[in-house]
Amino acid sequence: xxxxxxxxxxxxxxxxxxxxxxxxxxxxxxxxxxxxAVPLATTQADVxxxxxxxxxxxxxxxxxxxxxxxxxxxxxxxxxxxPTDQRNPVAAIRRSLAAQNVAAVMPRKGKSAxxxxxxxxxxxxxxxxxxxxAVAAKNRSVVATAxxxxxxxxxxxxxxxxxxxxxxxxxxxxxVGAAISMHEDWSGKGDYDYDYAFVTVHRGFTxxxxxxxxxxxxxxxLQDNVGGQGLSxxxxxxxxxxxxxxxxxxxxxxxxxxxxxxxxxxxxxTVTQWAAVAPAFDLQKGVQLQPCDFSHGASGGPWLIxxxxxxxxxxxxxxxxxxWNRDAQGxxxxxxxxxxxxxxxxxxxxxxxxxxxxxxx
Numbered sequence: 081x082x083x084x085x086x087x088x089x090x091x092x093x094x095x096x097x098x099x100x101x102x103x104x105x106x107x108x109x110x111x112x113x114x115x116x117a118v119p120l121a122t123t124q125a126d127v128x129x130x131x132x133x134x135x136x137x138x139x140x141x142x143x144x145x146x147x148x149x150x151x152x153x154x155x156x157x158x159x160x161x162x163p164t165d166q167r168n169p170v171a172a173i174r175r176s177l178a179a180q181n182v183a184a185v186m187p188r189k190g191k192s193a194x195x196x197x198x199x200x201x202x203x204x205x206x207x208x209x210x211x212x213x214a215v216a217a218k219n220r221s222v223v224a225t226a227x228x229x230x231x232x233x234x235x236x237x238x239x240x241x242x243x244x245x246x247x248x249x250x251x252x253x254x255x256v257g258a259a260i261s262m263h264e265d266w267s268g269k270g271d272y273d274y275d276y277a278f279v280t281v282h283r284g285f286t287x288x289x290x291x292x293x294x295x296x297x298x299x300x301x302l303q304d305n306v307g308g309q310g311l312s313x314x315x316x317x318x319x320x321x322x323x324x325x326x327x328x329x330x331x332x333x334x335x336x337x338x339x340x341x342x343x344x345x346x347x348x349x350t351v352t353q354w355a356a357v358a359p360a361f362d363l364q365k366g367v368q369l370q371p372c373d374f375s376h377g378a379s380g381g382p383w384l385i386x387x388x389x390x391x392x393x394x395x396x397x398x399x400x401x402x403x404w405n406r407d408a409q410g411x412x413x414x415x416x417x418x419x420x421x422x423x424x425x426x427x428x429x430x431x432x433x434x435x436x437x438x439x440x441x
Contacts, residue, residue, distance in 0.1 A: 115430040116267040118231065118238045120257040120279075124437060127282055130256045131296055133241045134200065136287050139250045142200050143341050147329050147377030148208040148229050180425060184310035184393040185216040185303060193307025193392035196325055196344055196382065197246035199225055199279075201239035201257075203232055209341075211326040211381035212244055212279075215396055216308030217432035219280065220301040223255070224309075224428075225380030226401050227277040230260045233270035244281055246306045248327065248342065253284035253299050253306075256440075261431035263423060271362040275401040276418050278431035283440045296441040309382060310395035313425050317352040317367045322383040324350070324369055324415055326400050330376025334410035339375060347372035347415065363416075367398060370414035374403055383417050396420075 121127045134142075187193055195214040200207065210229035215222045223244045231238050242257035258281055263274035284305060285296040299305060329341025339345065350369045369383065379401065384394030398417030405412050418424075 114264040115427050116262050116264045117430060117434075118260040118262075118267070120238060120242055120259055121282065122258065124440075127256045127437065127440060128296070130241045130243065131254070131285065133202075134243055134250075134254060135294060136250065139200075139245075139254075142198075142207065142209060143248070143329075145200070145207040145209055147327075147341060148201075148210045148379055149330070149376045180313055180422075182216050182311035182428075184391075184395060185308045186391065186393065187307040188304045192390065193309075194246050194252065195306050195309050195392065197244060198248040198327055199223070199229055199242060199244050199257075199380065201230070201242040203235075203237065203239060208239075209327075209377070210379045211377065211400065213325070213382040213396070214244075214246070214302050214306050214308050215278065215311055215428070216303060217428075219432055219434060219436065220303035220308070221255075221258070221281050221283075221434075221436055222308070222428070222431045223257075223279045223281055223302070224382060224396060224399055225277055225279065226399050227262050227266040227275045228401075229380040230257075230277045230279055231262060231267060233266055233268070236267070242279065244279070244302070246302075247344075251286065253286055253302075255281035255284045255302050258282050258436045259431070259434045261427050261434070263427055265362075269362065272401060273363060273365050273418050274423075276399050276420075276424065276427070278428050280431045280434035280436060282436045283438075285440045298440040307393060309384060309393060310386075311420075311425075311428060312385065312395045312397050313420050313422060315385075315397055315420075317419075320385045320397065321350060321352060322369065322385045322397055323348050323387050323394070324372060324374070324378075324381060324383050324398075324400060326374055326378025326381025328373075328375045328378040332373070332375055332411045333405050336410070338373070338411075339377070341377045345374070345378070347374065361402070363402070365419045366401065366416040367419055368404065368414050368416045369398075370404075370406070372403075372415045373411050373413060374400060374415050375412055376403070378403070378415065
């Protein structure tokens with residue numbers, strides 16, 4: 081019988097008890113990794129269709145939608161899922177070309193970056209939201225979030241009507257997703273070691289009223305407006321102590337609701353370590369941050385090191401993926417991220433090279 085002290089509850093759509101043996105390191109990939117790139121809105125007509133879905137009246141109540149959470153079960157691991165959308169290319173990228181370290185960038189105007197915010201999207205006829213952040217990139221148009229906040233691997237289906245809203249306030253701009261870049265093992269089998277996505281977004285817009293109706297006003301590229309977090313790869317968890325950010329909203333294990341999903345929260349003074357194996361989620365090399373009481377809604381929020389509160393910038397080393405109730409008590413007490421390694425750099429590099437529409441509206 082396993083001692084009770086070694087049980088933890090892992091947050092998904094419902095909780096599960098998992099045994100967590102310690103990990104001692106990261107295994108090198110046995111083969112070249114591949115980036116799975118999924119187009120979202122690719123034309124002016126696509127962008128307008130997504131924008132029409134997120135008119136001001138709908139966005140006003142968007143915080144009442146369900147925060148996206150991981151599925152109760154991972155997709156089958158015996159065989160990859162065959163995508164139902166045959167447009168989706170798989171792009172191989174040589175490791176020698178993968179990004180290694182990226183410097184944070186300030187916005188073109190203002191003295192502080194505002195990179196963190198929410199993503200809103202649909203699966204089927206239901207709206208969801210997650211946390212996310214802008215990342216510095218050569219196309220000035222990349223958002224980092226959890227892969228489950230952009231692509232349902234069980235259905236081999238990308239999210240529809242995907243937008244990023246910095247600070248969760250539409251007045252600061254709305255950025256329609258152009259393409260998702262992720263690892264093939266997320267899209268193919270829901271492997272939580274790759275529960276991250278870099279979404280390339282189109283130029284932003286705001287809604288303005290003209291002759292009694294709303295029209296889109298182009299406001300330029302994401303990074304120019306809000307700045308971009310840096311990116312660092314292959315850092316040993318014992319060598320850094322990040323701050324995790326997000327918009328938690330979901331219920332705690334004791335059924336309490338301490339967060340409303342409207343305020344950006346952070347977990348500070350934390351300890352990072354190799355997370356344990358979670359077989360049902362294919363998690364083999366996650367990094368766990370504790371203590372942290374984040375609940376659903378914080379998914380996709382950034383893990384930052386070197387955080388400068390005055391500038392609003394740091395360096396991205398992870399994203400919120402799974403929440404944990406390690407002691408099986410009333411509240412969640414840890415959050416984990418996939419390990420950001422060279423393969424992550426490949427995915428990021430692909431997202432930073434995607435071209436977008438030159439003007440919106």
